[in-house]
Structures are given as structure tokens and as C-alpha cells.
Amino acid sequence: MKMTGSQILCESLTKENVEVIFGILGGSILPLYDTLTQYPQLRHVLVRHEQAAAHAAEGYARVTGKPGVCFATSGPGATNLVTGIADAYLDSTPVVAVTGQVATPFIGKDAFQEIDITGITLPITKHNYLVSDASFVAQTVKEAFYVAKSGRPGPILIDIPKDIQVNQSEFDYTTKLVMPGYKPTLNGHPAQLKKAARLIADARKPVIIAGHGIIISEAYDELKELAEKAQIPVITTLLGISSFPGSHILSYGWLGMHGMAYSNKAIDAADLVIAIGMRFDDRATGKVSGFAPRAKVIHIDIDPAEIGKNVKVDVPIVGDVKNVLKSMNKYIDVLDNREWLEELEELQAKHPLGSFEGEGRMVPQFVIRKIWEATRGEATVVTGVGQHQMWTAQYYTFDRPNTFITSGGLGTMGFELPASVGAAVGRPEEAIWCIAGDGSFQMTMQELGTIAQERLNIKIAIMNNGYLGMVRQWQEMFYGKRYMATPLGCPDFVKLAGAYDIPALNVTRREDVEPAIQQAMENPGCFLLNFVVEPEENVYPMVPPGASLAEVMETPRKEVLTWPRKSTL
Amino acid sequence: MATQKHTIVALVLDKPGVFNRISSLFRRRGFNMDSIAVGHSELHNISRVTIVVDGSTVQVEQVRKQLEKNIDVVKVTDITQRDTITRELALIKVHANPGTRSEIIQIVTIFRAKIVDVSADSLTVEVTGDTPKVDTLYKLLKAFGIKEIARTGCIAMTRGDNASI
Ligand SMILES: Cc1ncc(C[n+]2csc(CCOP(=O)(O)OP(=O)(O)O)c2C)c(N)n1
Ligand SMILES: [Mg+2]
Numbered sequence: 097m098k099m100t101g102s103q104i105l106c107e108s109l110t111k112e113n114v115e116v117i118f119g120i121l122g123g124s125i126l127p128l129y130d131t132l133t134q135y136p137q138l139r140h141v142l143v144r145h146e147q148a149a150a151h152a153a154e155g156y157a158r159v160t161g162k163p164g165v166c167f168a169t170s171g172p173g174a175t176n177l178v179t180g181i182a183d184a185y186l187d188s189t190p191v192v193a194v195t196g197q198v199a200t201p202f203i204g205k206d207a208f209q210e211i212d213i214t215g216i217t218l219p220i221t222k223h224n225y226l227v228s229d230a231s232f233v234a235q236t237v238k239e240a241f242y243v244a245k246s247g248r249p250g251p252i253l254i255d256i257p258k259d260i261q262v263n264q265s266e267f268d269y270t271t272k273l274v275m276p277g278y279k280p281t282l283n284g285h286p287a288q289l290k291k292a293a294r295l296i297a298d299a300r301k302p303v304i305i306a307g308h309g310i311i312i313s314e315a316y317d318e319l320k321e322l323a324e325k326a327q328i329p330v331i332t333t334l335l336g337i338s339s340f341p342g343s344h345i346l347s348y349g350w351l352g353m354h355g356m357a358y359s360n361k362a363i364d365a366a367d368l369v370i371a372i373g374m375r376f377d378d379r380a381t382g383k384v385s386g387f388a389p390r391a392k393v394i395h396i397d398i399d400p401a402e403i404g405k406n407v408k409v410d411v412p413i414v415g416d417v418k419n420v421l422k423s424m425n426k427y428i429d430v431l432d433n434r435e436w437l438e439e440l441e442e443l444q445a446k447h448p449l450g451s452f453e454g455e456g457r458m459v460p461q462f463v464i465r466k467i468w469e470a471t472r473g474e475a476t477v478v479t480g481v482g483q484h485q486m487w488t489a490q491y492y493t494f495d496r497p498n499t500f501i502t503s504g505g506l507g508t509m510g511f512e513l514p515a516s517v518g519a520a521v522g523r524p525e526e527a528i529w530c531i532a533g534d535g536s537f538q539m540t541m542q543e544l545g546t547i548a549q550e551r552l553n554i555k556i557a558i559m560n561n562g563y564l565g566m567v568r569q570w571q572e573m574f575y576g577k578r579y580m581a582t583p584l585g586c587p588d589f590v591k592l593a594g595a596y597d598i599p600a601l602n603v604t605r606r607e608d609v610e611p612a613i614q615q616a617m618e619n620p621g622c623f624l625l626n627f628v629v630e631p632e633e634n635v636y637p638m639v640p641p642g643a644s645l646a647e648v649m650e651t652p653r654k655e656v657l658t659w660p661r662k663s664t665l
Numbered sequence: 666m667a668t669q670k671h672t673i674v675a676l677v678l679d680k681p682g683v684f685n686r687i688s689s690l691f692r693r694r695g696f697n698m699d700s701i702a703v704g705h706s707e708l709h710n711i712s713r714v715t716i717v718v719d720g721s722t723v724q725v726e727q728v729r730k731q732l733e734k735n736i737d738v739v740k741v742t743d744i745t746q747r748d749t750i751t752r753e754l755a756l757i758k759v760h761a762n763p764g765t766r767s768e769i770i771q772i773v774t775i776f777r778a779k780i781v782d783v784s785a786d787s788l789t790v791e792v793t794g795d796t797p798k799v800d801t802l803y804k805l806l807k808a809f810g811i812k813e814i815a816r817t818g819c820i821a822m823t824r825g826d827n828a829s830i
Contacts, residue, residue: 219693223736277678277739401730
């Protein structure tokens with residue numbers, strides 16, 4: 097049957113089980129939007145800025161594991177997507193972005209709202225397409241979804257000129273994909289698996305570093321089996337948080353610049369690092385030459401280009417981590433690393449995470465811990481970028497798989513609110529907790545409009561310290577406390593929420609924190625909490641830039657934070 | 666880290682934009698291409714790209730893998746360590762007058778190059794060979810004054826029965 101390019105696109109999205117599109121329309125994508133009226137099964141969420149469309153698609157993809165879809169018009173619509181696409185690229189998030197383009201005869205003429213978006217996004221997409229004929233639409237969408245989701249996931253952009261959206265062609269979604277240049281390696285090489293198992297058996301001080309790859313391939317059980325069977329402590333990366341229960345007896349925090357001191361010191365002491373689904377980002381490794389200096393390294397990742405990119409690897413294993421762990425676990429013996437685990441207990445007692453009590457002051461750590469308590473560590477939490485992000489990672493102990501959604505690789509301020517929109521659409525049965533910075537929040541706070549219009553159940557907790565806090569901390573520590581451009585004026589967030597008919601509260605005293613959280617939770621929909629917190633609180637521990645993990649600076653406060661650990665979860 | 670010239674051969678889909686993807690990748694990862702040459706391969710719809718790049722073995726292996734990640738790139742091999750035939754072609758337009766013409770022709774003959782155009786005060790020389798040979802001829806002709814040079818960049822193939830890639 098003959099259909100228009102737009103219809104073919106919508107049919108194809110339906111075939112890919114797409115249920116929601118985040119976007120904003122404009123001249124070059126009008127035919128496609130007009131066609132959406134014929135497809136009520138494709139829910140459209142109108143955002144207030146295209147950056148938010150891309151972040152929302154990310155949030156949706158991160159919580160569902162399915163590619164998130166966003167639409168934008170040509171020119172400024174397309175360029176507004178760029179930050180979100182880059183964010184998805186660095187955090188390996190499957191997103192399919194569809195942009196309208198000026199009609200084919202106008203391409204190359206600097207027509208109104210013509211921008212070379214495939215050129216612009218070339219280095220920040222896993223792949224992109226400029227569709228030159230309506231007959232290519234189905235094939236392109238099919239390929240886009242396959243590529244976005246398979247192997248190491250990533251964003252795909254499809255640019256469709258306006259004339260292609262109305263031109264007619266046959267719709268056929270049955271053609272097989274022929275992609276000689278794309279064959280992800282899914283299974284680990286058996287010889288390598290055995291080599292790895294031998295290293296694990298021989299190690300006296302092994303640690304697992306669990307990354308985002310565990311979450312992407314849903315290898316939670318396989319990771320737990322490996323850790324429990326061989327009694328190996330699990331340290332996660334920032335994006336690996338919630339890949340392993342935070343209160344598991346074998347959980348030893350997370351590594352890197354603001355990771356726990358004991359985690360970083362454990363890696364320093366280790367004689368074997370089993371790195372799974374992670375990429376040795378510089379924020380995670382500290383000074384590379386000083387990273388795990390005593391350890392052999394097993395690196396399991398689906399992307400062969402990650403092997404040996406930053407850190408020298410002894411046993412590389414390329415494959416999907418779930419498959420690899422499943423096969424590797426067969427070669428793993430029941431081990432007893434008691435001495436090592438006892439050493440780690442001592443390390444943890446000596447180098448604990450600072451207390452969230454903050455000597456009775458209104459510190460953000462305390463607020464976050466109270467949110468953890470109230471939600472019993474079960475909430476899906478989305479953060480912005482800055483100090484509040486690090487405190488969330490430290491003081492919210494994540495026990496439920498895939499519940500920590502944050503911008504790791506790009507570190508995009510303004511991620512939290514639109515990503516929460518996507519997460520709320522992807523997990524409609526629960527409240528999403530958006531832990532925002534006063535600076536980050538102001539970058540995308542227009543999305544309150546989207547939340548109000550779609551009646552999304554998002555609890556927004558702003559950690560309002562009146563500063564671009566993370567940068568202020570660097571100025572305090574490394575730039576003689578010269579606070580250039582970090583003090584930050586804020587609007588009255590409660591009034592702002594009120595303008596959108598979103599209930600909200602200012603919280604300025606410790607004793608009001610718990611009741612305020614309760615009130616937010618009892619409110620059936622969105623609720624905004626503006627926590628006015630200590631302005632100059634710093635994030636500790638901190639591995640100073642250029643230092644190795646062992647040189648971590650610890651909190652000047654030495655109260656101990658402990659939480660109940662469980663031997664099985 | 667010691668660097669050396671590596672010859673990389675890639676088979677890529679014959680699609681618009683592929684060349685851009687490859688060169689963009691080199692720029693982004695901070696690798697300098699000495700030369701790049703593209704043409705049809707023996708396979709339908711597949712082009713063959715030969716890239717000469719300077720770098721350490723570890724760096725070049727990283728570039729190879731990053732190239733291979735590209736969906737339009739079918740296969741990439743670093744053939745530096747193999748027994749290969751490498752060739753490039755250059756056209757060199759050199760100043761010539763009745764006094765220098767015969768000397769230039771002598772040099773050209775020694776290099777088994779060809780004079781492909783003659784005019785009042787120049788000669789155009791065509792030379793094929795590996796890069797050092799072309800470089801050497803260029804250096805010798807420089808003494809006479811070079812008006813213009815065009816080089817194709819290196820192409821390469823392994824010796825023997827097996828395909829390079
Ligand atoms: C889009 C963007 N611009 C700038 C930065 C640099 N940056 C990193 S953290 C930060 C401050 C964040 O302030 P806020 O959201 O208030 O969080 P806080 O650190 O105070 O908790 C800045 C400016 C960034 N990461 N992203
Ligand atoms: Mg702030």
C-alpha cells in the first residue's frame with residue numbers, strides 16, 4: 097500500500113513499539129505532526145525546549161531500556177537537541193531523534209531554518225541519516241532502532257526533508273537489515289573467560305568495578321552471583337550506582353573524584369580489578385598512572401574500542417556483560433576472601449563517608465538522607481549536575497536496580513527536570529524524585545509547564561545553596577576563594593511553582609524536612625520542595641584533579657555514617 | 666611513546682558522507698593523517714581507503730578500533746607489519762630552460778619517471794613509487810624550482826596470495 101513518508105515513519109515507530117514521543121514542532125516537520133493525528137497510539141508530550149525533548153527521551157530510555165524518541169523541527173529546533181544528544185552519546189543511552197529538514201531542493205541553499213544537523217551531530221551520534229527518498233524511510237527507522245539499542249547503545253538522528261515527509265512510497269517493514277559494517281560482539285571468548293576465572297581464583301585482593309553496562313544489559317543477577325560466589329567486594333562507577341544493592345554486605349561504595357574514600361583506597365590496595373561494563377573515565381580513575389597500581393585488570397565491555405583506551409588491560413573480554421558473566425560464572429569456584437573482606441571493613445571504619453548530620457545544621461546531605469529514609473531507598477531518583485548530584489550518589493543508598501538517573505559523561509546541568517519528565521512517563525506507577533541544584537534547575541525549569549500539562553508525578557527537591565556550588569567549591573579550594581560568577585540569585589521557587597499550579601513549600605529548618613517530604617509524598621501529583629541549605633558546604637571525599645585515587649582528601653568531619661548491611665538481598 | 670608511520674587499509678560502504686565520517690574521526694581523536702586515498706574495491710558498493718597515519722602502536726590500534734566502530738566501515742586492518750607493496754603517484758611541474766632541461770630528463774630517467782608535458786619553461790613529470798622514492802625525486806627536482814606538485818597519497822596491498830584485509 098502506498099503511504100506518505102510521514103505515515104511510513106509513524107507506521108515504523110508503531111512497529112518498534114514506540115509509545116511516546118517528546119518534541120516540539122515547526123515548519124519543516126509539520127507534515128509529520130499532521131500525520132500524528134492519525135496515530136493516537138503514539139502519545140506526544142509537548143516539551144518547552146528541544147533540549148528537554150532529548151533529555152526526556154534519555155530519561156525514558158534509561159528507566160525502560162527502550163529507545164527514547166524525540167522530534168524537532170529544522171534549524172533551531174534541531175540545534176537545541178544537540179546537548180541532549182551529546183549527553184546520550186556519552187552515557188550510551190539509546191535515543192532516536194527525528195528532525196524535520198527543509199525540502200530537498202532547498203538543501204545547500206542556506207534556506208530559512210536550514211542547518212546541516214547530520215554534519216553537526218556526526219561526532220555525537222552512534223549514527224545518523226539524511227533521508228533522501230520516501231522509499232528509504234522504513235528501512236532507515238528499522239536500522240536506527242536496531243543500532244540505537246544493540247551493542248553499545250547510543251543516540252541516532254534521522255533528518256527528514258519536508259518533501260520526503262509528503263512523498264509517497266510503498267510501506268514494507270519486513271526487509272532484512274543488511275549491515276556488513278555492524279556486528280556487535282555479544283559473547284566473550286571462552287579462552288578469555290577461563291583466563292579471567294583463573295585470575296579471580298588466584299587473586300587475594302580482588303574488587304569488582306561495576307559500571308553502567310550492568311544496568312544496560314540488566315546483568316544484576318549475574319553480577320550478584322559472581323560477587324557472592326567468589327566473595328568479591330563490588331564498587332560501582334557513578335553510573336553503575338544501582339547496578340548492585342547499596343546495602344549488600346559486599347557493596348563497597350563507588351569510586352572516583354567524589355566516591356567514598358574507602359572505595360578508592362580499596363582499589364588502590366587491590367591485586368585484581370574486574371571492570372565490568374565501564375570505560376575508565378578520568379573522573380573515575382583519577383591520575384591514570386596511579387590507578388590500581390598493584391592490580392591486574394580484567395576488562396569486560398561490549399565496545400572493543402574501550403579496551404586499552406585509558407588503562408592497560410591484562411585480560412580483555414569483549415561481549416555483552418550479561419552473556420559474559422553468565423558464561424564466566426560457570427568457571428568461578430566458591431571462594432573465601434575473608435581476610436581481604438576484613439581488611440576492607442577496617443579500611444571502611446578508618447575512612448568512612450562523613451556524617452549527614454552536619455552538626456545539626458541544615459546541610460543538603462541531611463535532606464537527601466531524609467528523602468532516602470522516607471522513600472525506603474526504593475525511589476527512582478534523577479539529579480542535576482553539581483554538588484547535589486554527588487551528595488545524592490553518596491547519601492541515597494540505592495537498593496533497587498536502575499533507580500539512579502544522572503548525567504555522568506557530559507555532566508549536563510539542567511538534565512534533572514526534563515529527564516524526570518521522561519522517567520515519569522516511563523514509570524507512571526511511581527513518583528519520580530528529582531533532586532535539583534538551584535543552578536541546574538534554572539537551566540530547564542520551563543519544563544514545569546510540561547509537567548503541569550501532562551500531570552506528571554514528580555517530586556522536585558531543590559538543594560538551594562544560592563551558589564553554582566560545585567564550581568564555588570573549586571574556587572574555594574583552588575582559586576583563593578575568589579567567587580567569580582558563582583553566587584546565584586534565584587526566583588521565589590514556590591511562587592514559580594504556583595504559577596504552574598504546582599503545590600510547593602519552602603523548607604528552611606531541619607525539623608521541617610521530614611514533614612515536608614511526607615507532604616510531598618502524600619500529594620497525588622507533582623510537588624516542589626525548595627530546601628534552603630547551607631551555602632558553603634563542600635563535597636567530600638575528593639580526589640583533587642590530577643591526583644591518584646589513593647590521595648583522596650577526606651571530610652574534615654569524622655562522624656561515622658553506617659547503615660544496616662544485609663548478607664543477602 | 667615511539668611513533669611510526671602506519672598504513673591502514675579500510676573497506677567502507679560506498680555511501681555519501683562516509684569520507685566525512687572518517688576524516689572527522691581522525692580530527693576528533695587528535696590523529697594526523699599523512700595521506701588518505703579512496704577508490705573502488707573489488708566488492709560491489711564497497712570502497713577501499715588507504716590511510717597513512719603517524720602514531721604509536723597503541724594509538725593506532727585505538728584509531729583502528731574507533732574506525733571499525735563506524736557503521737559504514739566494514740573492516741579495518743593495520744598492514745604496517747606485513748610485507749606490502751605501497752605506491753603513490755605524483756605530478757610535478759618543474760621549471761626548465763634549455764640549460765637545465767637535459768639534466769632534469771636524466772634524473773627523471775634514473776627514477777623511471779616520465780615526462781608527460783613540455784612547455785616553454787617547464788616540464789611536467791609523472792612518477793609512481795613508494796613514498797620515499799617520490800620524496801627523493803621531489804627533493805632533487807626542487808633545485809630547479811617546483812611550480813606545482815600533486816600527489817595521490819599512498820595505496821597499499823600485501824604481497825602473496827592472501828587478500829590484505
Ligand atoms: C550546562 C553546564 N554548564 C556549566 C557546567 C559547569 N558546572 C558544573 S557544576 C556547576 C554548578 C551547579 O550548580 P547547582 O546546580 O546550583 O548545583 P550545586 O553544585 O550548587 O549543588 C556548574 C556551573 C555544567 N556542568 N553544565
Ligand atoms: Mg547550587
